Amino acid sequence: MTAPAARPRLAPKVAVGVVFVAALFMSIMDTTIVNVALPSIGRQFGVDPASVGVVNVGYLVTLAVFVPLSGWLGDRFGTRRVFLGALTLFTLASLLCGSAGSLDQLTAYRILQGAAGGLLTPVGMTMLFRAFPQEERVRATRVLMLPTAVAPALGPVLGGWLVDSWSWHWVFIVNVPIGVLALIFGLVFLPDYRTERAGRFDAPGFALAAVGFGLAMYALSEGATQGWGSARIAVSGLLGLAALVALVLTELRRPEPMLDLRLFRDRIFRVANLLSLFSGAAFLGMLYLFPLLMQDALGMDALHSGLMVFPEALGVMAASQVAGRLYPRVGPRRLIATGAAVVAVCLALMAAIGPDSNLWAVRALLLVTGFAMGHVFMPSQTAAFAGIPAERTGAASTLYNAQRQLGSALGVAVLGTVLAAVGTLSTTAAGTPTANLAAYRTAFLVASGLALIAAVTALFVRDSDAAATMRGASGQASEPARTGAATA
Template sequence: MFMTGIDMHIVNVALPTLSTDFDAPLSDVQWTVIAYLLTLAVVIPASGWIGDRIGTKRTFLFALALFTLASALCGAAQSLPQLVAARALQGVGGGLLTPIGTAMLYRAYGPERRARVARTLILPILIGPGAAPILGGVLTETLSWRWVFFINVPFGIAMVVFAWLFVPEHQPSPHGWLDVAGLILSGAGLSALLYAISEGSILGWAAPEVVASGLGGIGLLWLFAHRALRAEEPILDLRLLRDPLLRSTNITFTLTTAVFLGSLYLTPIFLQQVMGQSPIESGTTTFVEVLGVAAGSQTLGRLYPRLGPRLLCVLGGITLTIYLALFLLVDDSTSLWLVRALMFFGGVGNAGTFLAIQTSMFTNISSADTGHASAIYNTIRQSSIAINIAIVTSIVSAAGSTTLTAFHQAYLAAAILALTGTILAWLLIDNKLATKTMIGGSSGQGSDLGAT
């Protein structure tokens, strides 16, 4: 999870360098990020079926090996299309790793222990993206952008060996066929929608290909959802979203944490192009967000049994809204220490929201359905991050990628989305449905997590 979390954002700090090396605009280079997120979202729905069919351990090992191979191919790419293709392949491996790993973890721990588990799980999922910019900055500036991908190879090989030796197998009785039609509808629909959002600011929102792609994407996703609610064994069992807690926490994630993670794509570019920082300097500045996540997860996490997911999501959402809105006051004369303090503040808010969502989401989902529920969550997670990245990039590209006003408009849009998510968290999340996860307080967390 740490590897996939890092690779979601490690390339962000290298985007200006990639744009120069490949002589391509930001609107083209962004596909090195979107291609990865897109294939994550396309593959994740099949992860539950694949894990049940061939076993979670074998699926996990295959995904690790593929992710490692694709990382090597990314580093060796000689053109932007080659890099985008290798990133897509990397996303296939990552798309299997995260939901399979999440399902394995939540099968091992009951609802009453998940608040403690979530405080550990938050580290690879949220600190990975936060640590990625500084790691990417150091590698890009001291070695080459290629090393932001090559760095995965030795760790990937080591993890394959570790997983082979120590990860237990869990293989329910396989049944049914893979829902190929559902997989195609979801993948094609999301791809078309992302293309429309990404290219609208360049070609014009009224351009025939943009309109056709946007409407076509929405239509395909509607057909996918319509079919998934009626099929006997759909690729994503959307009927699980009838559980109000699973549904409300996914909506909240889409409009809070996903918006924040999308802003982590934008901030290194803002720091380099507007504030004139080097890759290392921008990475160091955004890295402070990691400290906020670490502080927030260990302090707010202890409040979860008393506050519950509703209030913790609202507090986190308010913090994220303020964090994004304050970027409207940042320009090239702003002290970097103020920006770093702002990153810390955002990290604390994100930790609160994410921890509440991650802890409570699967409370009322049976063990047999955990794999499918995890696939739904991770699909929504990656799709919403990709869409948020496409939105902020589109806003910046529409006004010119080096214009301060354009970046401010993007941060304003993100703040509005986060505020919307905060309001919906207050209206939709019911603490009574998460009572089982609010038992036990914070005592004994160290002994319980030692085996994780």
């Protein structure tokens, strides 16, 4: 791997951190801020609520298609060029979305956004982990906590305010100043990282990944709405699964695969990806479920339901400071297992939320949930890359982000299916439709089960495998790492 291009005006760690946080914040917030605007978009274009969902589906499917391509592009053309190109496209597509005059135009522009978003996060993560050496990976992961925690919770709040005060167009236009400033900063300060040899383009791997991830994301995104038994969802899901199976068989036989599945031979990378899949499904599922409960059962508007979720973000941010200090001494295994177990308990307690619940107690519960989830996010992401050489971080971040996208879609799909199966509406004795709290209670208990699976999976993490990320300034491994290495 070549050294980063010399840009003495600013340290590479600072430059990468600033640009990546801004881009990641914009990209993650976009997935939640648009949900608030969908009813307004549907009314303007005369489209029913079910049909306007294509705006989000097109984005998610395209994002899933381009994530597998990100690692090879970054290695082939340099992370700086690919990242800034994706940032430019995302910003331009946001402006186009804000000026769309029809649903077809908006969908097309969202597809452009998805293509850019599929490259931004994996390539940005590659730059971050190449800028920070192994012993400083905890600091690098703490950098990611700001956009990861705040953006999903801020999206509904900001989106509700923009739609109510201005119009739905502004939920897209708000990205433009952030993108322009990040782009200018990146052009001046961002270093470049690339491998000496990226390898040949794996056309069969890309084709199978595009079909497999794209159809799987479509089925997971729309299954609960259209019904899992519908021909469109069933065919998409089966074809997507078949393509993913073919992808695994193909990539394991190729000397230079687009998706380097051999990285899963690394034990801690494999386990961290698995527990991230389930913890991400539980967390993103909760962020999908909770606002629905607030609006359906408690009659809140979108803005106030979004504000109710915000303590979760504060909890994650606080945890990033605490977990970062505990990680070298305690190790990832106990931090992740304890954090995921507490999240499971909190999600189970959310099943008791109803019209008579104390809202401050609910906010406190969300704060604890975020604090516990922060002890899952930061250690698992840091430990996942502990055994990955610097020249293979591009391939590893591609796999990690592909899993994370599927995990978020899985959580929403599972909980949406539970809501649909139980039914979100019931009828009173007088024949009046009312919110069916049993559906939400069941869904929260399922989310709790997903978090519990993550907690059990964390027990298979070995601190000795993450010893490189637990070293202090002296270069000596902490006590848990030395003990784990002796007993492993």
